[in-house]
Amino acid sequence: MNQVLSGLDRLRSGEWKKLKGYRLGLLSNQASLDRNFTPARNIIEELLPGQLKALFGPQHGFGGENQDNMVETDHSFDKTLGIPVFSLYADKREPSDAMLENLDVLVIDLQDVGTRVYTFATTMLHCLKAAARNKKAILILDRPNPLGGDIMEGPPLQPELFSFVGPCNIPMRHGLTMGELALLFNQVFHLNCDLEIIPMAGWERTMCWNDTELPWIMPSPNMPRPETAYVYPGQVLWEGTNLSEGRGTCRPFEIFGAPYLDTGKVLHDLDKNVLAGCRLQEYSFRPTFHKWEGQICHGFHLHITDLSLFRPFSLSLALLSAVVRTHKEAFRWKDPPYEYEYHKQPIELILGDKTLWKEIEKGKSIEQLKDGWEKELRAFSNWRRPLLMYS
Numbered sequence: 168m169n170q171v172l173s174g175l176d177r178l179r180s181g182e183w184k185k186l187k188g189y190r191l192g193l194l195s196n197q198a199s200l201d202r203n204f205t206p207a208r209n210i211i212e213e214l215l216p217g218q219l220k221a222l223f224g225p226q227h228g229f230g231g232e233n234q235d236n237m238v239e240t241d242h243s244f245d246k247t248l249g250i251p252v253f254s255l256y257a258d259k260r261e262p263s264d265a266m267l268e269n270l271d272v273l274v275i276d277l278q279d280v281g282t283r284v285y286t287f288a289t290t291m292l293h294c295l296k297a298a299a300r301n302k303k304a305i306l307i308l309d310r311p312n313p314l315g316g317d318i319m320e321g322p323p324l325q326p327e328l329f330s331f332v333g334p335c336n337i338p339m340r341h342g343l344t345m346g347e348l349a350l351l352f353n354q355v356f357h358l359n360c361d362l363e364i365i366p367m368a369g370w371e372r373t374m375c376w377n378d379t380e381l382p383w384i385m386p387s388p389n390m391p392r393p394e395t396a397y398v399y400p401g402q403v404l405w406e407g408t409n410l411s412e413g414r415g416t417c418r419p420f421e422i423f424g425a426p427y428l429d430t431g432k433v434l435h436d437l438d439k440n441v442l443a444g445c446r447l448q449e450y451s452f453r454p455t456f457h458k459w460e461g462q463i464c465h466g467f468h469l470h471i472t473d474l475s476l477f478r479p480f481s482l483s484l485a486l487l488s489a490v491v492r493t494h495k496e497a498f499r500w501k502d503p504p505y506e507y508e509y510h511k512q513p514i515e516l517i518l519g520d521k522t523l524w525k526e527i528e529k530g531k532s533i534e535q536l537k538d539g540w541e542k543e544l545r546a547f548s549n550w551r552r553p554l555l556m557y558s
Contacts (some may be wrong), residue, residue: 171379174308174346175201175210175276182365183214186306189271191215194223195253197231199308201275207276207308212248219248220269225277225290226256227387234388235414235457236406236506256286260507261333264301269408272304273357278386279345280396281314283324284332284403284517286506287386291345292334292352299360307364309346309556311379311510311514313396315340316372316557320400320480322540323547324519331506332516337520338544339480340400343551344374344431350554366556375474389419398469401483407514407524410490411464415454422452424466426459427497428490433467436489438533444476445469485533492530500524 172180179201191211199207212219216468225507227233228240229252240254253266267273273294291307298305321339329335335355337343343351346364353360376383376393383393390396395418402420405412413422430449450468454460465492467486471477491498514524526536 171243171311171370171374171381172368173201173310173381174365174367175199175207175310177365177368178209178308179205183211186211186215186218186272186274189218190220190269191218192221192223192267192270192273193219193276193444194225194273194290195276196224196227196229196386198278198386199483200382200384202381204382207274208248211274219250221250221266222248222252223262223266223273223294224252224256226286228254228256231385231387237504246514255290255293260290262297262395264297267297267301267303270303272306273298274306274308275345275349276308276310277345278310278384279348280386280390280399281312281340281342282322282396282400283337283339283341283519285399286331287333288345288348289331291349295349295352295358295360295362296356300360302361304361304363304413305347305349307346307362309344309364309366311370311374311376311381312341312344313341313393314374314400315375316344316555318478319544319548320478321544322518322520323543325521328511328516328519328521330508330511330516331554333519336547338540338547339528343554344556347551347554350556351551354554364556370557372555372557373387389414391417391419394471395420397471397474397477398479401479401481402469404483404487404514404517407501407505407512407517408487408490409458409501410466411454411458412450413454414457415460416452418468421469422450422466423469424450424452424461424464425497426463426464427494429493430467432466432484432493433489436493438485438489440486441478441482441533443478445471445482447457451522481533481537484527484536488527488536489531491527555556
């Protein structure tokens, strides 16, 4: 197997020369490291001394220090380089014209997790729009999609539900890298942005994260392991409910439950066909913060046994359906706000569909639910092909 090199690795190995003489900004965070654990900020400053004029941080902050949704990060200052650190998750979530004024090129190096609701792709889109408006260039340092690039799951997002957790009609598990998403956004929104991507070397669409042999650095506080990313396209659904998604534990999204949950009833009701490639361990836990803080929750620990068979969105949708059916009195959908949407139902924003949660309440089977979006998903798969950068 060929060694996988990220866009940052390739920048360091020679691609940096194309940036000589330009005033640079860098959008990155604590996971923006090369194979030797050197931060993008340090690499660019070493190779192109004095050219970095501003740093930018996404949700959770430039250093990944902030824990939760709608916990904003303040702007700050890098005392070593003597340049501003602009937060793109503050009172505004896009770069202002003033932030870009002293730049020629904005370099973006963010590790995405392959799931639509993860906000880094939306932040990148906001940067593309601002750069196009100000006639600035964007350079994407591409990184692997931890889930691989072949498999897609979930309904493409309905336009009336576009938000910070989904700016475009892509499915929950989209199978695209950040570079490919940038190409998609530039085309769909007719941005005409001066966009260049430094692609990876050695990455193939069939690769999950563990195949890359790259170090996993948490891209956000509740994404501690590659396995977290593997389950996230489904397990993020619990954010739209009164079940704990495992925040406040050491294994967020792999662990989930609530004080009222009867795991036996859920298992008895669950469509066992969705368990391919995984096992559910009955599990109790006490979150140290977030939902049900300090209370004992009954639920499950999700273990992946065969990633090639595992379908996280189908599994979690079936689990959600089983919980709704067996816990009608205690189960609740979460109320707004959710990621700065104050009127729309959080579960609609997460699922990407205005009626799917109502179909769940009616008791439709997982196969009936999937039938509702499979045609659209196939159409998306065909439509994205010209944008794919990797075999």
